[in-house]
Amino acid sequence: MYANINRQDLVEAAADCLGRAQIALPPWVEERISKASLEEKNPVARSNLQAMLDNLRIAREQEVPICQDTGLAVFHLEIGQQCSIKFDVNSALAEAVRLATRKVPLRPNAVDPISRKNTGDNTGPGVPWIMTEVIEGETVRITAFPKGAGSENMSVVGMLNPADDPLDFVVREVAKRAANACPPLFLGIGIGGTFDEAAALAKRALLREPKEGPLEMGLLSRINALGIGPMGLGGSNTALGIRIETACCHTASLPVAVNFQCWANRSASALVREDGWIVS
Amino acid sequence: MDRILRTPAKLEDILDLEAGDFVSLSGRIYTARDKAHAAIRERGAPVDLVGSAIYHCGPIMQDGRVICAGPTTSSRLTRYTEEMLDRGVRIFIGKGGLPGDSGLIRGRAVYLAYTGGCGAAAARQLKAVRSHLPDLGMAEAVWELEAIDMGPMIVAMDAHGRDIYEEVRSSVRTRLAGKTDSD
Numbered sequence: 001m002y003a004n005i006n007r008q009d010l011v012e013a014a015a016d017c018l019g020r021a022q023i024a025l026p027p028w029v030e031e032r033i034s035k036a037s038l039e040e041k042n043p044v045a046r047s048n049l050q051a052m053l054d055n056l057r058i059a060r061e062q063e064v065p066i067c068q069d070t071g072l073a074v075f076h077l078e079i080g081q082q083c084s085i086k087f088d089v090n091s092a093l094a095e096a097v098r099l100a101t102r103k104v105p106l107r108p109n110a111v112d113p114i115s116r117k118n119t120g121d122n123t124g125p126g127v128p129w130i131m132t133e134v135i136e137g138e139t140v141r142i143t144a145f146p147k148g149a150g151s152e153n154m155s156v157v158g159m160l161n162p163a164d165d166p167l168d169f170v171v172r173e174v175a176k177r178a179a180n181a182c183p184p185l186f187l188g189i190g191i192g193g194t195f196d197e198a199a200a201l202a203k204r205a206l207l208r209e210p211k212e213g214p215l216e217m218g219l220l221s222r223i224n225a226l227g228i229g230p231m232g233l234g235g236s237n238t239a240l241g242i243r244i245e246t247a248c249c250h251t252a253s254l255p256v257a258v259n260f261q262c263w264a265n266r267s268a269s270a271l272v273r274e275d276g277w278i279v280s
Numbered sequence: 281m282d283r284i285l286r287t288p289a290k291l292e293d294i295l296d297l298e299a300g301d302f303v304s305l306s307g308r309i310y311t312a313r314d315k316a317h318a319a320i321r322e323r324g325a326p327v328d329l330v331g332s333a334i335y336h337c338g339p340i341m342q343d344g345r346v347i348c349a350g351p352t353t354s355s356r357l358t359r360y361t362e363e364m365l366d367r368g369v370r371i372f373i374g375k376g377g378l379p380g381d382s383g384l385i386r387g388r389a390v391y392l393a394y395t396g397g398c399g400a401a402a403a404r405q406l407k408a409v410r411s412h413l414p415d416l417g418m419a420e421a422v423w424e425l426e427a428i429d430m431g432p433m434i435v436a437m438d439a440h441g442r443d444i445y446e447e448v449r450s451s452v453r454t455r456l457a458g459k460t461d462s463d
Contacts, residue, residue, distance in 0.1 A: 044300065044434055044444070051395035051432065055350075059400035068340045068348040068399035068419075105347065107340045107419055116315075118417050150353050150375075150396065175452050179445060180353050180376040182396035226452045231396055232376060233436060234448045264397040 002084035003138035003274040007092050013270035013277035014096030017144035019104045020268035022065040029265045036237040045235025066264050070106040071146030073097045073128035080137035094123040140272040151262040154181040157199050160254040166191050169256050171222050179232025182262035184240045190257040193247035198255035201245040206261050210241025288331025289370040294390050297435045299442035304431030309333040313352050315420035317360040326412035329367040336374030338419030346406045350399030351375040377445035391437035405430040
């Protein structure tokens with residue numbers, strides 16, 4: 001037996017996720033900013049962190065986007081093997097983006113890459129960007145992950161020599177790029193795979209909570225020791241969390257991708273079932 | 281130190297500020313980002329920029345109201361710094377600074393850092409007056425806004441040659457080099 005997923009449920013759930021993601025951060029993200037503001041000694045850094053916390057409160061109270069860069073819409077779909085989807089998911093999610101663009105409202109950010117002409121509604125060829133994964137079960141879990149350009153622009157894929165140290169590469173690139181990415185940052189790191197797989201691993205790493213493993217914690221302390229600080233104006237909080245995802249790679253390759261995420265680490269999820277959808 | 285600024289700003293207002301000061305700003309300001317700067321170069325400025333504050337920002341506007349209006353990355357706009365200074369701009373507002381331009385703004389302008397991502401808070405400090413170059417679209421148009429105690433902002437680059445971003449970058453380079461030596 002298959003669970004029939006209804007188009008209208010997916011559209012509504014996706015539009016709702018995209019709207020919620022703009023207005024309030026996941027609680028664990030805000031907790032990390034709050035903790036950093038208590039620990040930070042540098043007065044400029046403290047002021048910046050306090051401004052972020054005040055801004056989060058205002059966005060929630062007034063139900064307006066946290067940041068005017070409401071991003072390029074990215075959706076992650078975890079599709080249960082028992083689901084039956086008999087409609088065009090791309091067009092359904094584009095419809096959801098158009099709905100959210102009017103309702104939230106979102107800033108129209110999507111432009112043709114050559115003519116730079118704005119499509120006006122945040123959709124167009126390849127946008128929204130949809131990542132899919134097939135998992136066990138009979139529900140579709142959808143996550144909206146709007147990606148602002150400030151941090152996305154700083155992201156990087158390096159095709160390293162296998163003799164290089166991938167973590168040294170990450171520290172060097174963060175040292176160069178962090179200030180413009182609205183730190184304190186969350187870093188999604190993909191090591192291994194092919195060129196595109198490394199980037200996908202890095203983006204997927206940002207969809208989950210940071211890891212506290214020895215590799216992540218070692219890297220976090222090296223990055224925070226650089227002193228870049230909130231907004232690049234100095235301080236001890238340059239990154240608030242890191243997650244590294246790995247895949248096997250060719251014996252002659254060492255791809256490393258670093259996906260930068262600003263402090264406003266926005267995402268929201270919903271579960272779509274045969275009988276409707278719920279906030280997740 | 282906490283300082284209050286008004287636009288249009290005079291040279292002495294600017295010279296009075298030092299890197300690290302906290303500032304709140306009131307008066308007219310103009311948003312401009314990538315396309316607005318290119319249009320100003322091509323077609324001229326739609327408003328008089330003498331003593332003005334340029335806000336590197338692409339806001340969300342709806343029904344004549346500012347919904348969300350935090351700063352964008354200023355480093356993309358350094359190619360226009362000199363031209364904007366020649367047009368009389370005294371205050372640049374943005375995030376991330378104008379890398380390499382501290383010599384250029386010396387004795388002429390300051391750079392104020394508004395906390396990136398804080399568009400909801402900024403919107404409460406800004407009232408829409410009118411739009412210029414609306415054909416550039418919502419994010420890229422020049423929006424004339426009335427700022428009311430806009431802040432807190434930090435003087436990140438002052439008119440005396442100090443640039444906090446550059447000081448941080450230089451210390452990061454030293455720390456990275458130190459690390460490599462000891463490895």
